[in-house]
Amino acid sequence: MxxxxxxxxxxxxxxxxxxxxxxxxxxxxxxxxxxxxxxxxxxxxxxxxxxxxxxxxxxxxxxxxxxxxxxxxxxxxxxxxxxxxxxxxxxxxxxxxxxxxxxxxxxxxxxxxxxxxxxxxxMPVLDPEAIPFNAREQAVTYPLLVDGAQLEISAVSMGNPHAVLVVDDLDRVPVTEIGPHIEAHGDFPNRVNAGFLQVVDRGHIRVRVYERGAGETLACGTGACAAVVAARLRGLVDSHVRVDLRGGTLVVDWQGGDEAVYMTGPAxxxxxxxxxxxxxxxxxxx
CATH class of the missing domain: 3.10.310.10 (Diaminopimelate Epimerase; Chain A, domain 1)
Known part of the structure; x- marks a missing residue:
C-alpha cells in the first residue's frame, strides 16, 4: 500500500x-x-x-x-x-x-x-452572478427565506461564496441548526459558507462560520474577510478590524471599493x- x-x-x-x-x-x-x-x-x-x-x-x-x-x-x-x-x-x-x-x-x-x-x-466579489447567488441585481443585503423565517444576509465571495448574517448576540445563535439550511439554500447553486457576525465596535467584530462541507469550524479566514466586507458595506465598521473567532483572532483590513482585502494571522x-x-x-x- x-x-x-x-x-x-x-x-x-x-x-x-x-x-x-x-x-x-x-x-x-x-x-x-x-x-x-x-x-x-x-x-x-x-x-x-x-x-x-x-x-x-x-x-x-x-x-x-x-x-x-x-x-x-x-x-x-x-x-x-x-x-x-x-x-x-x-x-x-x-x-x-x-x-x-x-x-x-x-x-x-x-x-x-x-x-x-x-x-x-x-478584491471581494459582490456581483451575484459571479458569487454565484440567485438575485435580480446587486445589493448590500438580500432577503433569504430559511426554514420558514426570512433572514437578511449579505452575499460576498472571497474566492468562495459567503452568506453573512448580522446578529445581536453571537453566543445565543443556534449556528449548527441554522447553518446547514443556509449552506444548502437553493439560491446558492454551489452551496455557501454561512457566517454569523456580531459588531462589538467599529474596530472589533465577533464571527462564527458554518463552513460548506465541513460544518462549524473554530475559525474561517475567508469568512472573517467576508464578514468585514459585509459590515463595512453596511457602515458598521472602519477599515481596520479585529475579528474574534472561536479559535482566536485575525486582523482584516479593507479600504473599500476596488481595494484588496488583507488578512493577518498565525499559522x-x-x-x-x-x-x-x-x-x-x-x-x-x-
Missing part, C-alpha cells in the same frame, strides 16, 4: 492535513479525503491541502483544497497561511513572499518578522506524519 508524508497544521484551530504534491504528485479521491479527515479513523482535519507546482507563469505554487466531506473548494484563508508556512518549513522555498495560485486567481502571502502571516486576499505546525494512503472507493484494503 502506498505511503505518503504529511504535516498537520492549524490556523486558529482550523486544522489541515497538508501534503507535498510538488516533489511527488499526489491525487486524492473523495473517499480518500473523507478517510484522512475522519477524526477517529484517520488523521482528522477540517480540510486537506495539496501543495502543487503552478500552472501559470506568475505563480510560485498552486494549492488545492478538499473539505472533510471530500468536496473540492476554491479558497481557504487559514489554509493558505498554513500552506505558505509548510512550503517554507519543507525547504521548497526560502522566499518571504509567495504568490499562491487558487482556482479563481492568485493570493499573495507574506511571512512577517513577528511570525504572523499576511495575505492579500484580492502553526502541529506535527509531521507518515501513513498508508487510504484506498480509493472500491479498492481492496488488503
Amino acid at each position: 502506498q505511503e505518503f508524508r504529511f504535516a498537520k497544521m492549524q490556523g486558529l484551530g482550523n486544522d489541515f492535513i497538508v501534503i507535498d504534491a510538488v516533489t511527488e504528485p499526489v491525487s486524492l479521491t473523495g473517499a480518500q479525503v473523507r478517510a484522512l479527515a475522519h477524526r477517529r479513523l484517520g488523521v482528522g482535519c477540517d480540510q486537506v491541502l495539496l501543495a502543487e507546482a503552478p500552472s501559470r507563469d506568475d505563480a510560485d505554487f498552486r494549492y488545492r483544497i478538499y473539505n472533510a466531506d471530500g468536496s473540492e473548494v476554491e479558497h481557504c484563508g487559514n489554509g493558505v497561511r498554513c500552506l505558505a508556512h509548510f512550503l517554507r518549513r519543507r525547504g521548497l522555498t526560502e522566499a518571504d513572499t509567495l504568490r499562491i495560485e487558487t482556482v479563481n486567481g492568485l493570493a499573495t502571502v507574506t511571512m512577517q518578522a513577528d511570525g504572523m502571516v499576511r495575505v492579500d486576499m484580492g 502553526v505546525h502541529v506535527f509531521d506524519g507518515v501513513m498508508p494512503l487510504p484506498p480509493a472507493e472500491g479498492e481492496s484494503t488488503r
Whole structure:
C-alpha cells in the first residue's frame, strides 16, 4: 500500500492535513479525503491541502483544497497561511513572499518578522452572478427565506461564496441548526459558507462560520474577510478590524471599493506524519 508524508497544521484551530504534491504528485479521491479527515479513523482535519507546482507563469505554487466531506473548494484563508508556512518549513522555498495560485486567481502571502502571516486576499466579489447567488441585481443585503423565517444576509465571495448574517448576540445563535439550511439554500447553486457576525465596535467584530462541507469550524479566514466586507458595506465598521473567532483572532483590513482585502494571522505546525494512503472507493484494503 502506498505511503505518503504529511504535516498537520492549524490556523486558529482550523486544522489541515497538508501534503507535498510538488516533489511527488499526489491525487486524492473523495473517499480518500473523507478517510484522512475522519477524526477517529484517520488523521482528522477540517480540510486537506495539496501543495502543487503552478500552472501559470506568475505563480510560485498552486494549492488545492478538499473539505472533510471530500468536496473540492476554491479558497481557504487559514489554509493558505498554513500552506505558505509548510512550503517554507519543507525547504521548497526560502522566499518571504509567495504568490499562491487558487482556482479563481492568485493570493499573495507574506511571512512577517513577528511570525504572523499576511495575505492579500484580492478584491471581494459582490456581483451575484459571479458569487454565484440567485438575485435580480446587486445589493448590500438580500432577503433569504430559511426554514420558514426570512433572514437578511449579505452575499460576498472571497474566492468562495459567503452568506453573512448580522446578529445581536453571537453566543445565543443556534449556528449548527441554522447553518446547514443556509449552506444548502437553493439560491446558492454551489452551496455557501454561512457566517454569523456580531459588531462589538467599529474596530472589533465577533464571527462564527458554518463552513460548506465541513460544518462549524473554530475559525474561517475567508469568512472573517467576508464578514468585514459585509459590515463595512453596511457602515458598521472602519477599515481596520479585529475579528474574534472561536479559535482566536485575525486582523482584516479593507479600504473599500476596488481595494484588496488583507488578512493577518498565525499559522502553526502541529506535527509531521507518515501513513498508508487510504484506498480509493472500491479498492481492496488488503
